Amino acid sequence: MRGLHTPNLPEKIVDAIAKVVGDPPVALHEPHFSCKESDYLEECLTSTFVSSVGSYVDRFEAELANYTGAKYAIALVNGTSALHISLKLADVGLGDEVLIPALTFIATANAVSYCGAIPILIDADPKTLGVDPAALREYLNENSVIRDKHCINKLTGNHIKAIIPMHTFGHPVKMDELISVASDYHLTIIEDAAESLGSYYCGKHTGTFGLLGTLSFNGNKTITTGGGGAILTNNKNLAKRAKHLTTTAKLPHRWEYIHDEVGYNYRMPNINAALGCAQLEQVDKFIKNKRNLYSKYQSAFANLNGVSIFSEPEDCMSNYWLQTLILTNEDKILRDEILSLTNNKGYMTRPVWSLLHKLEPYKNCQHMELSVAESLSSRLINLPSNV
Amino acid sequence: MRGLHTPNLPEKIVDAIAKVVGDPPVALHEPHFSCKESDYLEECLTSTFVSSVGSYVDRFEAELANYTGAKYAIALVNGTSALHISLKLADVGLGDEVLIPALTFIATANAVSYCGAIPILIDADPKTLGVDPAALREYLNENSVIRDKHCINKLTGNHIKAIIPMHTFGHPVKMDELISVASDYHLTIIEDAAESLGSYYCGKHTGTFGLLGTLSFNGNKTITTGGGGAILTNNKNLAKRAKHLTTTAKLPHRWEYIHDEVGYNYRMPNINAALGCAQLEQVDKFIKNKRNLYSKYQSAFANLNGVSIFSEPEDCMSNYWLQTLILTNEDKILRDEILSLTNNKGYMTRPVWSLLHKLEPYKNCQHMELSVAESLSSRLINLPSNV
Numbered sequence: 001m002r003g004l005h006t007p008n009l010p011e012k013i014v015d016a017i018a019k020v021v022g023d024p025p026v027a028l029h030e031p032h033f034s035c036k037e038s039d040y041l042e043e044c045l046t047s048t049f050v051s052s053v054g055s056y057v058d059r060f061e062a063e064l065a066n067y068t069g070a071k072y073a074i075a076l077v078n079g080t081s082a083l084h085i086s087l088k089l090a091d092v093g094l095g096d097e098v099l100i101p102a103l104t105f106i107a108t109a110n111a112v113s114y115c116g117a118i119p120i121l122i123d124a125d126p127k128t129l130g131v132d133p134a135a136l137r138e139y140l141n142e143n144s145v146i147r148d149k150h151c152i153n154k155l156t157g158n159h160i161k162a163i164i165p166m167h168t169f170g171h172p173v174k175m176d177e178l179i180s181v182a183s184d185y186h187l188t189i190i191e192d193a194a195e196s197l198g199s200y201y202c203g204k205h206t207g208t209f210g211l212l213g214t215l216s217f218n219g220n221k222t223i224t225t226g227g228g229g230a231i232l233t234n235n236k237n238l239a240k241r242a243k244h245l246t247t248t249a250k251l252p253h254r255w256e257y258i259h260d261e262v263g264y265n266y267r268m269p270n271i272n273a274a275l276g277c278a279q280l281e282q283v284d285k286f287i288k289n290k291r292n293l294y295s296k297y298q299s300a301f302a303n304l305n306g307v308s309i310f311s312e313p314e315d316c317m318s319n320y321w322l323q324t325l326i327l328t329n330e331d332k333i334l335r336d337e338i339l340s341l342t343n344n345k346g347y348m349t350r351p352v353w354s355l356l357h358k359l360e361p362y363k364n365c366q367h368m369e370l371s372v373a374e375s376l377s378s379r380l381i382n383l384p385s386n387v
Numbered sequence: 388m389r390g391l392h393t394p395n396l397p398e399k400i401v402d403a404i405a406k407v408v409g410d411p412p413v414a415l416h417e418p419h420f421s422c423k424e425s426d427y428l429e430e431c432l433t434s435t436f437v438s439s440v441g442s443y444v445d446r447f448e449a450e451l452a453n454y455t456g457a458k459y460a461i462a463l464v465n466g467t468s469a470l471h472i473s474l475k476l477a478d479v480g481l482g483d484e485v486l487i488p489a490l491t492f493i494a495t496a497n498a499v500s501y502c503g504a505i506p507i508l509i510d511a512d513p514k515t516l517g518v519d520p521a522a523l524r525e526y527l528n529e530n531s532v533i534r535d536k537h538c539i540n541k542l543t544g545n546h547i548k549a550i551i552p553m554h555t556f557g558h559p560v561k562m563d564e565l566i567s568v569a570s571d572y573h574l575t576i577i578e579d580a581a582e583s584l585g586s587y588y589c590g591k592h593t594g595t596f597g598l599l600g601t602l603s604f605n606g607n608k609t610i611t612t613g614g615g616g617a618i619l620t621n622n623k624n625l626a627k628r629a630k631h632l633t634t635t636a637k638l639p640h641r642w643e644y645i646h647d648e649v650g651y652n653y654r655m656p657n658i659n660a661a662l663g664c665a666q667l668e669q670v671d672k673f674i675k676n677k678r679n680l681y682s683k684y685q686s687a688f689a690n691l692n693g694v695s696i697f698s699e700p701e702d703c704m705s706n707y708w709l710q711t712l713i714l715t716n717e718d719k720i721l722r723d724e725i726l727s728l729t730n731n732k733g734y735m736t737r738p739v740w741s742l743l744h745k746l747e748p749y750k751n752c753q754h755m756e757l758s759v760a761e762s763l764s765s766r767l768i769n770l771p772s773n774v
Binding site for chain 1: 737
């Protein structure tokens with residue numbers, strides 16, 4: 001039986017979207033540029049500093065630190081590289097294990113793989129869409145043992161070293177509870193805040209709770225540098241090591257080329273940082289618009305049974321990067337029909353990512369019961385979030 | 388005894404440089420921008436396509452293929468990522484061994500490390516500054532054995548899978564001889580052409596001889612995209628795999644997120660490709676100016692005993708990316724004094740990279756007798772090459 005709650009639900013969803021965002025085509029998310037982007041790019045060309053050294057990189061890093069409240073920000077080529085280096089800085093290496101959400105973009109897992117480490121997948125919390133700290137505690141209680149302040153996986157004997165909470169669509173994970181679990185099990189927290197620039201948990205910016213946090217400035221994010229990312233940390237040594245590791249581990253010298261470890265070429269070019277500086281000046285406006293859009297969707301869908309618009313978790317201020325529609329269990333069979341109809345009508349929508357254990361490279365990962373993540377993945381649809 | 392050939396050699400070198408490049412300060416290399424760079428960046432902003440999808444990426448790839456004569460070019464975030472993915476495409480993995488020059492930038496070795504593979508270091512040819520195919524053949528003859536068309540390292544028992552010739556400062560390696568050795572020992576050739584855009588060996592562009600070739604468009608290269616690189620190949624399947632692996636291995640689908648292997652976030656953003664398109668339009672002019680600069684240095688240093696200006700190898704046309712001064716054995720003790728004086732006077736010069744086996748992460752690498760590389764590294768100085 002189709003559309004139990006509401007007859008013609010897909011068509012009514014299209015109507016509600018149209019009411020909010022107007023005539024099609026409407027993208028899922030598009031970047032917006034003011035005149036400053038042009039000016040800064042032009043300045044960049046004039047200075048000839050377009051590459052890995054330049055004043056916009058320094059400025060972007062300083063402004064990111066200021067905006068997020070992190071002591072240090074290190075600008076990189078993308079969010080994936082930021083996760084990769086953060087894991088290295090947390091000493092995650094061959095055969096280590098890292099707890100990550102089952103419900104996340106594949107980059108979270110890939111960064112773990114780059115280190116030769118192995119992901120363990122955690123279920124989601126329906127109130128945040130992120131990892132569920134209570135379920136995690138229960139899982140670790142049953143499946144791990146603490147030896148010499150190391151969390152050891154009973155099944156594999158490997159060291160479970162870190163946890164990467166990801167703030168889904170800009171909605172913060174329950175960080176207080178997560179910090180408590182991480183503390184009890186001696187896990188390093190690395191926050192994947194790729195989607196949550198401008199999102200706060202209890203008044204504190206996401207990405208600043210863990211030892212390290214990461215951001216993304218891909219073209220589909222709240223602000224963009226073309227491609228880009230950043231590491232956030234309050235630890236001076238880690239910040240210094242992050243810069244060193246991402247600039248080929250070259251030691252400072254007037255002319256000699258001495259590198260003291262295997263490094264990476266991950267620094268953000270100055271021309272991308274120039275774009276970032278102009279974008280960051282507008283971030284408050286972007287987020288205000290995203291939050292207004294949420295209110296409009298909330299109103300437009302208020303009387304539509306069978307669906308709800310996801311709201312920011314308690315004690316949080318979300319950036320509402322992507323607006324999220326949730327179908328009821330009864331109506332979830334309509335998911336693909338809704339995706340098809342909305343996209344055919346020119347309103348770009350998408351489902352959530354395939355759960356990691358459904359993907360070929362991670363199908364054999366150890367994981368807890370993933371019933372909430374499974375349920376969410378069958379019921380979530382991101383709506384046009386362009387503002 | 389100092390300056391055997393010429394009294395006051397460091398001072399005379401400064402005079403000769405000044406004669407060629409004029410008043411200081413003069414950089415080692417600076418990018419040059421015309422009005423087109425501005426126009427294309429502006430177009431990029433107007434289109435809102437600044438990120439990993441966009442028409443400038445497609446155009447840059449097509450124009451790179453056209454310029455180099457490769458069938459396919461894949462634009463990436465930098466030259467290091469291009470080497471990393473090329474090695475993956477050549478099936479280089481954990482415990483494999485890869486022959487690389489001892490005299491190269493550390494990125495060549497790092498890319499091998501990223502794959503879990505191990506570099507073996509090769510000596511240099513004084514006529515090309517790149518790997519010496521004759522010395523390589525002799526080394527492989529003594530130190531390897533062929534089993535089932537696999538080159539096996541007698542010492543380690545590991546599979547020596549590939550060789551990465553690097554075209555130093557834009558001067559091509561003796562590719563005919565190298566191809567013959569690679570063929571006899573069943574080695575895959577991946578060319579590190581990071582420095583040699585616009586350099587030809589026997590009329591064929593560097594980077595198009597091996598199964599795969601790589602380019603760099605860092606700010607210090609002949610043309611720049613801020614940060615960037617590319618893979619060149621004539622193999623359609625490899626080109627397709629390169630795009631797939633560098634875009635998170637996502638399968639094409641209207642909305643689903645299905646990734647079939649551990650992929651990377653290595654694609655060049657459109658805004659960087661926009662810069663690249665404008666730069667590529669000027670590459671012939673840049674190289675003409677670089678070659679003219681070589682002639683001027685050649686004249687200015689002609690009467691200075693104790694030094695020579697390095698000239699393109701036989702049958703080659705080099706881009707002369709960086710101009711290279713070579714000291715005699717007698718005068719090499721003056722190297723640091725020359726570096727110091729020239730830099731103090733505002734003429735940016737630099738020595739060649741530290742040889743890889745002198746660097747902490749590669750000090751235990753297996754290597755042949757490296758007497759030529761050792762000698763060259765003590766005698767080479769790059770001169771201001773800004774044009």
